[in-house]
Amino acid sequence: MVSTKTTSAVFVALLLVTAGGVATAATAGDADGTAAVPIDDRIAQQDEDDEADDDDAVGDANFEVSDLSAVDAAPAGDVVTVTADLTNPAADDAEGFVEFRLDGEVVERRYLALDGDESRTVEFNVNTTDVPPGDYVHGVFTADSGEVAELTLVETAESFTVANLSAPDEATLDEPVTVTADIANDGDETDEQAVDARLDGDVVDRTNVSLDAGENETVEFEVTPEETGTQYLSVFTRDDGEFREITVTAAGDDDDDARDRDDDGADDGDDAEPTANITFENQTSNGSTVTVAEVNTSDGGFVAIHNDSLLDGNVVGSVVGVSEYIEPGEEDDLEVELFDVPGAEFEEDELAENQTLIAMPHLDSNDNETYDFVATNGSADGPYVNDTDDPVVDDAFVTVEADENNDTDDAEPTATVTFENQTSNGSTVTIAEVNTSDGGFVAIHDDSLLDDNAVGSVIGVSEYIEPGEEDDLEVELFDVPGAEFDDDELSENQTLIAMPHLDTNDNETYDFVATQNGEDGPYLNETGEPVVDDAFVTVEDDGIADNVTDNATDEEPVADNATEDGVADNVTDDNATDDGIADNVTDDGVADNVTEDNATDDGVVDNATDDGVADNATGDDAADNATDGIADDEPDGVDDDAADDLPADNATDGVDDAEGNETAGNESDGANDEALIG
Structure with missing residues (x-):
């Protein structure tokens, strides 16, 4: 037998199913080299206050789960494959989620759409790297259905390794040959493991080898071929092994072959079969x-x-x-x-x-x-x-291999996206990773997408991204071409969905909303569903009460429209001396809208004594507007039209209060108050 590898096809099925929105690639034997993500990195963290309102936890569709299949036991750290069949028993198309849970915790959640009466097999590849050995209950669940099974994770020592397999290239039928190989224990503990010698896959000899940590040993087998032809000789441990090809001939064949060949190895015999x-x-x-x-x-x-x-x-x-x-x-x-x-x-x-x-x-x-x-x-x-x-x-x-420059029309565009649970300032979110074959955009949808609101659910979109991988992509919310919003930031914690979109018209502008899905549609997986991933977004608390305006300057807590010296706004200083005081502002902390007509430069309020009493009052605690013998609005030679009790806008006091630090606009008095702050 010249070649002993089975010529049966090796089928590797690529299952791209929208996983909680995520496009998850599952390949038999990890043929694409993509490792399954450890469980601890995939368990969704949901805010406890929102769990009761999370109507989409497992979707609304009544998908039926059947034929769950998985191994009963596996070494801890292995990738365990779990499959199940989902059926939509209704006549109408339906959408919903399917979950894989391990000991009750959601490890992965996927979003599916099934036609009426359609059935589909879903596959979960579960990396148990972070799961300790023990017995676990796991299962696949939808909104109203599910199946469970038990899984035992067994702690195993590191496999012995095989090197330097040695055997003759040729052997004679029914005569033993000696085979040797070096076996090493690269683990941290003493262990005993079986080592097999095989011919064409069949075990022909086996020995148990005990090695201390770091120790190696050469093992020897006596192997007797029982068939002629070229065969594969191998030595295997649990996870390692080596092959060697050996040609087995019947006794006397070598002499016949020698007679049939000339010096350069060419076969001259008419009866010699080519090999x-x-x-x-x-x-x-x-x-x-x-x-x-x-x-x-x-x-x-x-x-x-x-x-x-x-x-x-x-x-x-x-x-x-x-x-x-x-x-x-x-x-x-x-x-x-x-x-x-x-x-x-x-x-x-x-x-x-x-x-x-x-x-x-x-x-x-x-x-x-x-x-x-x-x-x-x-x-x-x-x-x-x-x-x-x-x-x-x-x-x-x-x-x-992927060809980044492949422009063939029949190549379907592909994308993957990873959107992780996060805390946001309410105006942006971050995409952990997106990989697109043709470039485009990442749109952010709210959960109305699950109610078929494909266009109206878009609340954010990234800038144009080039083909290939983008990490930590920041997406601005509530700024989408063609969309109008009542909000400019998230007002509550919620689930959002990230969806890569193509740039179908090659203008590097997101036109999906503006064209009502006419341009820049989403990337699709092999089942024709959009490639998506969802995340729970927690809005951070900025510590400022809602609807409270903080208009103070950054330098010091001065009241609105106040000057730098802490003096209240809208205080005039008409006809004041040149004391460096801003127009209409006293330098003594006097209340707003108090005039200081004909005041001296000693900082005393209007028509008042210098004993700190209120404007237009005597020093004996008399009521406001009582002058020192001259009532307000009386012709005493002084224009006392301004009261000391915060007059309303449009009051005339002989001063132009047009600048930003006086009372509200529209005062007019004909004077030009170009104030200089002292």
Whole structure:
């Protein structure tokens, strides 16, 4: 058997489901390299005062949960995959949330829309890094339905490692060969673990190895092959291992082969079957080429790359790439160009998605060094076969790397967004991370979005963002092109929803609201739902009572419209001496709207003695407006039209109170009071 890797397809399903608004990528085996987020980082923190009013905690739709599936036990720290089926039993389309809870706490919440009678499988990848070993109850829940299961997290020691696997390249059928490998304990404690020797995946020998922390040991196995052909010999510990290829022949085959070969290794015997082996490893590709790690052929030829339609019997049509002609012998790191195959036509010129591909060595049966397998519909340049007459193959999962400059029209725009619970000043919120393929904007919606108010729910939008990743993106609220608001800041704690939007008209201006959803629509996931994430926003308390105006200057707590010397506003200083006192202002802290007609420069109030009594009063506590023998408004040679009791605006006192520090406007007296502050 030349190649022993199973040629069954490796299916990696990318499930992008709106997660509490979040676009969550879930891949089998973390094929895209994205690690699941630890539980402690994903548990939503809700304000206790708002929990009773949170009608959308699990959505309004009556989705039914069934067929919950998960492992019963796993090592603590592993990623545990939980799946369940959701069904909308109603005839109408419906929307709502689905939650995964561990021991009662919400670990992840997703927002879904299901058509009438639609069913869908949801998957949660739960990282238990922060969860201690123990028994837990977990489940998947909607507004009115749910299923639960038990999970045991087991504390496990670090796996022993394997290195320096050693075995002969060739062996004789039914004769033992010696296999050695170095086993090391990289953990912090003494441990005992099983170590296996395998042939083509089957355990042929096993030993238990006990090692102190930091200790290593060479283990030895006696392995007896029971089949001829090329096989994979391996040594495994719990989480580590190494492979080595070994060719097994029947007794006497080596002598026959030697007689059939000349000095340079070419096969001259008519009865010698051509042989090949190939190693094709999982890899990341630019979409137009793949690399074959190693191929060894007895007669030279080509390496063809097939897609997984080969597994459905599509032998010729499955060829999507072929190498140049290769000479007999070993080739390492052989690059194979895709979608350029003689005799084949393709609609695409590169891989459009991650997928399993199959590498197959082919003979050059007509000796023209041109691959004619497709052009002749399989009659020329057929594949190398193993001892069971099956084609020699190896498969690999190929991940297509992101191309930031890919302008192909058929590439769907993609985005992810992370919006975390936060405290806000009420006028801005912060997006932790957003990644867009085509750039655009991040819109902030209030929870009326959940009532299908797609346009009216927009209360904020970011500036235009370039394609790629943006961290800590600040979004201003209540300033949205095309929208009008009664508020200019959040007035209460609430859940908001972040949604990346495209710039569909390429003008770098957010036109979604202004065009009533005609332009700049949202990024969508694979199910056609908007990519979103929600967060609970707490409005910070600024310590100032509502509707209270603080008009004082920053320098000192002076009353409104007061001068720097603490003197009350609107106090005139008509005909005062040149004492540096501002117009209409006394320098002695006198109440507003008190005139100081014909006053001296001793700071004494109008027509009053200097004993500190009220304006126009004698020093014997007489009532206001009682002069020292001359009543107000009497012709005593002094213009005493201004009372000392804070007169109303428009009072005439012979002074022009037009500047900002006097009484309210519209006074007129014909005088020009250009005051200088002393």
